[in-house]
Amino acid sequence: MVAPVKKNDRKIVLVEDLTHDGNGVAKIDGYPLFIQGALPQETVEVHVLKTLKNYGFAKIVDIKEQSPDRVKAPCIYFGKCGGCQLQHLSYEGQLKWKENMVRNVMKRIGKIDAQVLPVKGMQDPWNYRNKSQIPFTQTETGPIAGFYKSKTHEIVDMERCIIQVEEADKMMANLKKELMDIGLQPYNEESHRGMLRHVVVRKGRATGEVMVVLVTNKHKFPQKEAAIALIRKLVPNVTSIVQNVNIEKTNVILGNETITLWGKDFIEDTIGNVRFEISARSFYQVNPVQTEVLYKQALDYAQLSGDETVIDAYCGIGTISLFLAEKAKQVLGVEIVEQAIEDAKRNAELNGFTNTYFEAGPAEEVIPRWYAEGKKADVLVVDPPRKGCDEALLNTIIEQKPKRVVYVSCNPATLARDLRVLEDGGYKTKEIQPVDMFPQTTHVECVVLMSRVL
Numbered sequence: 001m002v003a004p005v006k007k008n009d010r011k012i013v014l015v016e017d018l019t020h021d022g023n024g025v026a027k028i029d030g031y032p033l034f035i036q037g038a039l040p041q042e043t044v045e046v047h048v049l050k051t052l053k054n055y056g057f058a059k060i061v062d063i064k065e066q067s068p069d070r071v072k073a074p075c076i077y078f079g080k081c082g083g084c085q086l087q088h089l090s091y092e093g094q095l096k097w098k099e100n101m102v103r104n105v106m107k108r109i110g111k112i113d114a115q116v117l118p119v120k121g122m123q124d125p126w127n128y129r130n131k132s133q134i135p136f137t138q139t140e141t142g143p144i145a146g147f148y149k150s151k152t153h154e155i156v157d158m159e160r161c162i163i164q165v166e167e168a169d170k171m172m173a174n175l176k177k178e179l180m181d182i183g184l185q186p187y188n189e190e191s192h193r194g195m196l197r198h199v200v201v202r203k204g205r206a207t208g209e210v211m212v213v214l215v216t217n218k219h220k221f222p223q224k225e226a227a228i229a230l231i232r233k234l235v236p237n238v239t240s241i242v243q244n245v246n247i248e249k250t251n252v253i254l255g256n257e258t259i260t261l262w263g264k265d266f267i268e269d270t271i272g273n274v275r276f277e278i279s280a281r282s283f284y285q286v287n288p289v290q291t292e293v294l295y296k297q298a299l300d301y302a303q304l305s306g307d308e309t310v311i312d313a314y315c316g317i318g319t320i321s322l323f324l325a326e327k328a329k330q331v332l333g334v335e336i337v338e339q340a341i342e343d344a345k346r347n348a349e350l351n352g353f354t355n356t357y358f359e360a361g362p363a364e365e366v367i368p369r370w371y372a373e374g375k376k377a378d379v380l381v382v383d384p385p386r387k388g389c390d391e392a393l394l395n396t397i398i399e400q401k402p403k404r405v406v407y408v409s410c411n412p413a414t415l416a417r418d419l420r421v422l423e424d425g426g427y428k429t430k431e432i433q434p435v436d437m438f439p440q441t442t443h444v445e446c447v448v449l450m451s452r453v454l
Contacts, residue, residue: 003031003051003053003056004028004029004031005028005031005033005048005051005056006048006051007049007050008047008048009047009048010045010046010048010061011028011033011045011048011058012043012044012045012046012064013027013028013033013035013043013044013046013058014026014042014043015035015038015039015040015041015042015043015044015067016040017040018039018097018101018442019442020413020442021085021150021442022085022086022441022442023035023036023038024036024037024039024042024044026038026044026058031054031056032055032056033046033048033055033056033057033058034057034058035057035058035059035060036059036060037059037060037079037088039070039088039089040097041065041067041068042063042066042067042070043064043065044060044061044062045060045062045063045064046058046059046061047059067089067093069089069090069092069093069096070088070089070090071088071089072088073087073088074087074162075162077146077147077156077161080149080156081146081147081148081149081156081158081161082147082149082150082151082152083147083161084440084441085440085441085442086440086441086442087440091121091125091439094121094436094440095118095119095436098119098434098444099116099117099118099434101412101444102116102119102412102432102434102444102446103116105412105413105415105416106412106415106416106419106432108416109416109420110415110416110417110419110420111420112416112419112423112432114430115431115432116432117431117432117433117434119434119444120290120293120297120434120436121436121439122287122289122290122436122439125436125439125440126162126163126440127162127164127165127166128163128286128287128289128290129161129163129165129168129286129287130165130202130203130204130205130269130284130286130287130288131200131201131202131203131284131286132161132165132168132172132200133198133200133253134146134147134168134171134198134200135147135155135197136155136175136176136179136186136187136196136197136198136199137155137186137187137189137194138185138186138187138188138194142176142180143176143177143179143186144157144176144186145158145171145172145175145176146158146172147161153189153251158172158173159173160173163439163440164201165201165203167201167203167210167212167237167238168201168203170234170235171199171201171212171231172199174234175199175230175231175234178230182223182226182230183222183223183226184196184223184226184227187217192249194217195221195223196215196216196217197216197217197246197253198213198215199213200212200213200244200253200254201213202267202278202280202284204267204269204270204278205269205288205289206269206270206271207267207268207269207270208237209239209264209267209268210235210238210239210240210267211239211240211241211266211267211278212231212235212238212240212241212242213243213244213254213280214227214242214243214261215246215253215254215255216245216246217246218245219247221243224243224261228241228261232262239264240260240262240263240264240267241261241262241263242258242259242260242261242265242280243261244257244258244259244280244281245257245258254281258280258281265279266278266279266282269288271288271292271295271323272292272295272296273326274319274322274351275347275350276319276347276350277343277346277347277350278317282340282343283316283317284319285319285437286437286438287437290437290445291319293435294408294435294437294445294447295319295320296323297433297435297447298323298406298408298447299323299324299326299327301404301406301431301433301447301448301449302324302327302328302379302404302406303379303404304324304328304379305327306327307329308329308330309328309331309332309375309376309377309378310324310330310331310377310378310379310380310381311331311332311334311370311375311377311379311380311381311402312324312331312332312381312383313334313367313381313389314334314335314363314382314383314384314385315333315335315340315341315358315383316335316337316340316344316383317343317344317347318333318343318344318345318347318348318356318358320381320383320408321344321348321356322347322348322351322353324381325353325356329355330355330356330357331355331357332356332357332358332359332370332377333356333357333358333359334358334359334361334363334367335358335360336360336361336362336363338360341360344358345358362390362392363390363393363396364390364392364393364395364396367393367400368396368400371400376400377400377402378402378403379402379404379405379406380397380402380404380405380406381406381407381408382397382405382407382408383407383408383409386410386411386414387411387414388411388414388415388417388418389414389418394418394421394422394425397422397425398422398425398426398427403451403452404449404450404451404452405422405427405448405449405450405451406447406448406449407419407446407447407448407450408445408446408448409445409446409447409448410443410445412444415446415448419448419450422450426452426454427450427451427452427453428450428451428453430449430451431448432446432447432448433446433447434446435447
């Protein structure tokens, strides 16, 4: 295919949709152009930046006809920082686009013709992130901290982020200004030198407890006492200060060793009636307001009367499991990460649940053994990572035939693929409920109810 445009061409185009990373899409004779900052329904004049065989990239020169949903992005870093993609789209517009996106992905990838309900959004879609992972580095002009530019490891030096909590803003804006005074050198990714790699801030929404994690490039921490004093000055309500050691040349943020420097080993938070202890390395949803919405939806779809056995695959630290345990006869949770299973057991004990059982291992191996032992599920819940369910687990579900499957997903594309497999194996997709866990971004979570029909 010969591209109908070439580099440096100027064209007037109609924007049809958004990509998964928030760029506008326009087509010239069927040839897609991806345009940063453009919105659906807009007519824009563009300057073509690059053309490849099957698609090209362009930038806006002028907006001829503006989308009724376009707004002025409130963040001064929008367009530089890669954290948000949709601040220039009204919140109503974001929810509408996410609903249509889920519906289109279901039809295109999974050939799924189920009802997609309107997205459950937030009343206040700002300052919702209860966990921030802030990279630090050293430049010629001094230490900087912020978030990465889109698809790079280049840090945008920032003072605040309007989707994270106030305590994270305080660390991002102020810690870098005093690092040199205490002799704490920021990390350089290229040379693998320097001490401070990231600062992770976690906050319990319900409790107000705050944890600050210093991710260091060395075990030895001679500036420990000075760092503790500085953090307590910057964040007076901090309840836990932790060192996490990561000496590897890697993009992975946290290492395997964690040392409590001051205060508690964990913070607590509450979702609904359930309390959770959250350590530095615990997986815990970053939007606690919408997490409650998400889990209540999963509980609603599980349709529990009190007599059911539920299996929770990919159970993590037991967040969904414990929600289900309030209504189920028994909940069995399986997770491949052993530390997460230990956290799940502790959280069950913390809440006084005696009808839960957690085991570490691959779900596709553990669940068939449970069935062989007579532990059969009336309802099976899955909440996999972005890559979706393991193929062997999908086959296990089809073979074991639970009455209902509740699928919680953070990736509509892999969700659609997996639903197709389950439908071909004897299930019917009854309803899909998107939940906006990440306002101002292109991400959306979905909860799906499937019932056995064969």
